Amino acid sequence: GPYYYRFTGQAFLGATLSFITMIVSVSLAALAVGLRHKTNPALLGIGLSNLTNLTNLLSMLLSNWASVENGTVSLQRIHEIVNLPAEGSDGETPDKRSSYIRRISIAKDEAWPVHGSVKFQDFSMKYRNDLPPVLRDINFSIRGGTKLGICGRTGSGKSSMILALFRAYPFTTGKVTIDGIDISRLDLHSLRSELSVVSQEPFLWHAPLRDNLDPARLCADDILWAALRRVGMSDAISKLPGKLEALIEESSLSRGEKQLLCMARVLLRQRQIVILDEATSSLDFETDKRIREIIQTDLSDKTIIAVAHRIATIVEFDMVIVLDSGSIVEMGNPRELLSDPASKFRRLAASQGISAEEDREDYVWAI
Incomplete structure (x- = not known):
């Protein structure tokens, strides 16, 4: 990951700086021997003494500079996220909403989709207007089930096909229908x-198992256990302290x-x-x-x-x-x-x- 490359880069820089410092120290020592009758020995001694700290000082300088660069990149990414256009209830930015298209909101008690049929018709999609299409002229249909x-x-x-189903990006041409609804x-x-x-x-989530399985808490315990049995996880969960209330952690x-x-x-x-x-x-x-x-x-x-x-x-x-x-x-x-x-x-x-x-x-x- 990125931390591995960062640490290996720092280790390489440390070894390089140590080598450079050694060369400078040897050169200064040779200079001191060669000019022992023409140079103040005290100045040469101070120079050799300060060279021992040169590696640490340069390492600290480079490390701090790398931290500043990392912080700058992080700040830039945060700025990009903060300034992303917000999706409206219709999935489009306010300045790009189509006033002539009536958005459909499915009522909670309305069963949709019933069959699960999916159809892509002359569909194309781009991630950005200035980029080439990631999907071109997609045409297929499948029945429910x-x-x-x-x-x-x-x-x-x-993966772009999946993003299209979730309308993660605007469609360039064509349409996608589910059970006949665009x-x-x-x-x-x-x-x-x-x-x-x-x-x-x-x-x-870093939350109790119950909330991970049923975030809205709509299911009774016996239904949750039935689902766990179907996926073969009931025995493992029953051994956890708290069982359905056990806190799910990254390493657990x-x-x-x-x-x-x-x-x-x-x-x-x-x-x-x-x-x-x-x-x-x-x-x-x-x-x-x-x-x-x-x-x-x-x-x-x-x-x-x-x-x-x-x-x-x-x-x-x-x-x-x-x-x-x-x-x-x-x-x-x-x-x-x-x-x-x-x-x-x-x-x-x-x-x-x-x-x-x-x-x-x-x-x-x-x-």
């Missing part, structure tokens, strides 16, 4: 509150256990659309297998949209999309694509050691 995998090389636009006409709260997401980095659970708690939260929310953004990319085999079982059983009627780096996690899905440079280059059933010698998905899978003939239980071990 479909398990969709999105794959591609690094930088192909996989999401650009929805206010952000109505849209985002109906999407469950599990990211690559498990997100848990493994990465896999945290991800399973995130899956339990998804089960409790019961949203029709579940988004997995490389949720199993760095998990062990058993945790990965359990999450795949949860997807196929407890979430069998939900629409699953999974961004996957490991092809093994999506070979049993209903449909896959292969992205390249922000465009769809291939889509279809993963089993059929694996059987096609000309398939880009097959080549991507082969690069991870997966073939159509392998037993599906061995997929995860093949990568």
Whole structure:
């Protein structure tokens, strides 16, 4: 991380300064010997004495200078965040709201989405107006309950598809609909509150387990325990002091256990659309297998949209999309694509050691 590079840089500078100080000291000592009859010995002695402190003084100077630079960068980033345009209730800045578009707010007692169908139509998106599109002419549709995998090389636009569903950036062209409703006409709260997401980095608050599973505290204890049993975490939680009231700390659970708690939260929310953004990319085999079982059983009627780096996690899905440079280059059933010698998905899978003939239980071990 950044601290490692900082400390190694400081160590290198310290060693370099010590070497320079040694050369200066040897040179001064040689000069003192050569000019012993022409130079005041007291001055040479003072010079040699002060050289011993030169390394420490220079190290302190460089360290303080680095701290000032770090502080300046931090201040600049804080300034950028403070000056970010605030999203309105419709997700747009006040000066860019479309007065002729009526925003739709979904009432709390109104069931939406019912089916979880998703459609991208002639969709393109940029992160900024002065940047090239990250997604270009995206066209596809899936019915409710479909398990969709999105794959591609690094930088192909996989995560941008997820950001589009959350309307994290303005649409350039086209539209995205969920159950027939254009999401650009929805206010952000109505849209985002109906999407469950599990990211690559498990997100848990420094708070009691109950608040992490059910922030609104709408579920009874037996429902919480049922969700924990479904993800295989009930035994581990029952051993914690306080159980459901146990404080979740950064080091108290493994990465896999945290991800399973995130899956339990998804089960409790019961949203029709579940988004997995490389949720199993760095998990062990058993945790990965359990999450795949949860997807196929407890979430069998939900629409699953999974961004996957490991092809093994999506070979049993209903449909896959292969992205390249922000465009769809291939889509279809993963089993059929694996059987096609000309398939880009097959080549991507082969690069991870997966073939159509392998037993599906061995997929995860093949990568």
